[in-house]
Amino acid sequence: MAIQTKTTLKSYFETAKQPTEENFVDVFDSMLTTSGDQAITGSLIISGSGVSLNVMGHITSSGNISASGTIYANNFQSTGGDVAGIDFTDNVNITGQITASGNISSSGIITAEGLVISDDANITDILTAGTITTSHITASGNISA
Secondary structure (H helix, E strand, O other), rough: OOOOHHHHHHHHHOOOOOOHHHHHHHHHOOOOOOOOOOOOOOOOOOOOOOOOOOOOOOOOOOOOOOOOOOOOOOOOOOOOOOOOOOOOOOOOOOOOOOOOOOOOOOOOOOOOOOOOOOOOOOOOOOOOOOOOOOOOOOOOOOOOO
């Protein structure tokens, strides 16, 4: 009366065999249930055309979670153990707005179309710009055009 592999379960029902009560209990104990607690050891593979997995609640992993497709989420948040936040090692394409309550920094070039600065801006290096429209410019050094 324990969780068995699929191969073992199939062997209970081979031609000319008579499954016992314990064999049937093993079948039920080995099934993935849709409610209640169920431990899964090894891999869980869900496949097929149009097949999806809907989880109501939390997914917890002590290892990596990976996807070969798109991951959809309403929120990405660090658990607080990593003060550096969340690292993305590939390109991140954002089609909506970015809002930050703190600084946004870059070790490379930030490219923007239609950049609007609604408060003070401190530029500590070279600023290359096309047309600049403003009502007031203050400088502690030279301004040249």
